[in-house]
Amino acid sequence: MSIELEKIINYLGQPHKQSGNNLIWKCPYCIDKSQNNLIYSKDKGILWCFASGGEHSGMILSEIYKNSPDETFTMPPVIKPEKKVLSPDKIKYFTDNMHKYNNDLLKNPKMLDFIKTKRGIEIKTIEKCFIGIDVEKNKFAFPTIEFMTNNVIGFEYRPLDLSKSIKREIGGLTGLAQINTFTDKTQALVILGGYLDCYVFYQYLEEIGQSEYYHITTSSNGEGSTLKYLENVKEHFNKYCKIYLYLDTDTTGIAQMEKIKTKFPFVEIKTMSCGCKDFNEHYLKCIKTKKSMPELPPKELLNVPCINPHRNITELHIEHSNSLLEYKINADTRKLITGNKIYNIPKFFNIKNALNGDYKTLDYIFNYCNLDIKQFNINIRRLQ
Numbered sequence: 001m002s003i004e005l006e007k008i009i010n011y012l013g014q015p016h017k018q019s020g021n022n023l024i025w026k027c028p029y030c031i032d033k034s035q036n037n038l039i040y041s042k043d044k045g046i047l048w049c050f051a052s053g054g055e056h057s058g059m060i061l062s063e064i065y066k067n068s069p070d071e072t073f074t075m076p077p078v079i080k081p082e083k084k085v086l087s088p089d090k091i092k093y094f095t096d097n098m099h100k101y102n103n104d105l106l107k108n109p110k111m112l113d114f115i116k117t118k119r120g121i122e123i124k125t126i127e128k129c130f131i132g133i134d135v136e137k138n139k140f141a142f143p144t145i146e147f148m149t150n151n152v153i154g155f156e157y158r159p160l161d162l163s164k165s166i167k168r169e170i171g172g173l174t175g176l177a178q179i180n181t182f183t184d185k186t187q188a189l190v191i192l193g194g195y196l197d198c199y200v201f202y203q204y205l206e207e208i209g210q211s212e213y214y215h216i217t218t219s220s221n222g223e224g225s226t227l228k229y230l231e232n233v234k235e236h237f238n239k240y241c242k243i244y245l246y247l248d249t250d251t252t253g254i255a256q257m258e259k260i261k262t263k264f265p266f267v268e269i270k271t272m273s274c275g276c277k278d279f280n281e282h283y284l285k286c287i288k289t290k291k292s293m294p295e296l297p298p299k300e301l302l303n304v305p306c307i308n309p310h311r312n313i314t315e316l317h318i319e320h321s322n323s324l325l326e327y328k329i330n331a332d333t334r335k336l337i338t339g340n341k342i343y344n345i346p347k348f349f350n351i352k353n354a355l356n357g358d359y360k361t362l363d364y365i366f367n368y369c370n371l372d373i374k375q376f377n378i379n380i381r382r383l384q
Contacts, residue, residue: 008040008047011064015040029056030224037224050221084173086153094143094152094172101132101141101155108133111160115140118162119196120284125203129179133160142195144169144220147176147233156195156220174221176229180211182239187213187360189240191230193223193248197279201246204283215240223252227259234264234348238361243267248278266367324377329354336369338376343369 005023009015015023027038027049038057040047049056086094105111105126111133115121121131132141137157144154154172159165168174176191179198192198198218205211219226226247237243245260245267247253257269276282328337334345345351345365353361359373366373 004045005040005042007064008060011060011067012038027056027060029059050225086151086173090171091151091153094154094169097134097155098130098132098141098143098152101134101143102126102130103132104135105131105133105140114160115162119200119280120203120288121196121199122203125199125206129199129202131199139167144172144174144177145179146173147178147217147229148182148236150178150181154220162196168221174219174225176217176233177220179216179218180214182215183212185212186215187240188242188244189215189217189237190244190246191226192216192218192246193253193278194218197246197248200280200283204287223247223256226256227263230260230264237264237348238350238353238364241360241363242367244270246270246279250277253278264368265370266364325375327376331355336365338371343371 012025012028015025017024021042023040023042025038025040030037030049038047038049038060047057047061048054049060106123112123112126115126115131116123125131130143130145132143133139134141134155134157139157139159140162142156142158143152144156145151146153154169154174157167157169177195179195179202190201192201195218198216202211202216205214205216219229221229243264243266245257247257249271260267261269272279272282272286274282274286276285325338329335329345329351330337331351334347334351336343336345345354346368349365349368350358350361354365363373366376
C-alpha cells in the first residue's frame, strides 16, 4: 500500500467496496446519494470523482495534502481517466435489447395502464421514446441514447412501481442522453432532471406541435453530473438558438442549476412557480388538469417557450429594424466589439460561422455576452 493510499483511507475511511483493483467510496462533497461515485485505481494511482468530473477528487487531495502531518505525502496527480468506448457489437446488443424491451412493454396492457396512470405517459410516447420492460430483471428499462451519436450505450432500470431504486447497465456508459434526435429543424437544447421528466416533456411538446424544435436531454448518471456532461459536449452549443434548463427544484437540482449558470451564463433556467418539484409533477397537476379549460389564456397553460421558426434572417429583422446597432468581430483575438465595449468570445463558439453571418452562432455569442442580437444589424456588420 502506497503512502498516498494510506493518507486517502485515513481521510475518507475504509472504502465502501472494492471492484477488482478499484476502491470505491461515496464522495463526501457530492450531494447525490450514490455510493459509487468516488474511485481510486490502485493500478494507476488515480483518485477520481465521476459525479463532479474530477472537481471533488481534486478538492479531497488538496485537503489531504494540506492536513498531512509530515512531508512524506506527495500530491497525487488529478488525471482524468480515459473515455471508455463501446464496441459496435456492444452497441448493437444494447440496440437490439432496446427494441425487445420496448416490444415487451407494448404487449403488456397492465403496465401500459400503470405508467399512464402513475406518470401520464401515453402509448405513442412509449413507442417513440423506446421505453421498455426487462422481463428478466422485472424492471422498467429506459435506454441511454448517446447525445448526437444516436448510439444506445446502456440503460437505466427502475422497479415496476417506478420508485427511485435506480440501477444502471453493467458495462454500459453514461453521459448526456438524448430522448429525440437533433435535426435541421432543431432550435433549442433542453436539459431536464431525469428520464421521466424528459418523456413527459416530449409528450407535451408533441401535444402542442413543438417537439421538432427541441432537442431533449438529461444526465444519465443523475442531476449531479449534468454540468460535467454539458462541458463534455459544449462544442455543439453553437448549433442551437437557445439552451433551457429544467432541473428538479430540490437541493441537488438547484445547486446544479447555479453551477451551470455560472459556467454557461447564456443558459436560461426555467423553474415552476406552482410549487411542483419537477416537470412530470407539473404536467400531471398543472397541465393535464387545465387542458379542458380553453377559456384560460395560453400563457397559463404553457410552461415552455413556444418556438416559432423563421424562414430566414431578413424575416427576423423585419420586426426589429428600428435603430439597429453595429458590431465588429475580431477573429484573431476572438473579440466582439460593440461601441466602446469589448467582449471575449469563448473557443467553443465557431468563429468562422460567426464571420459568415450564421444567425444561430451570432445569437448564441450575443446571449453569452448578455446582449440582445435583435438590437444589432448583422447585415451591415464590419468584420476584422
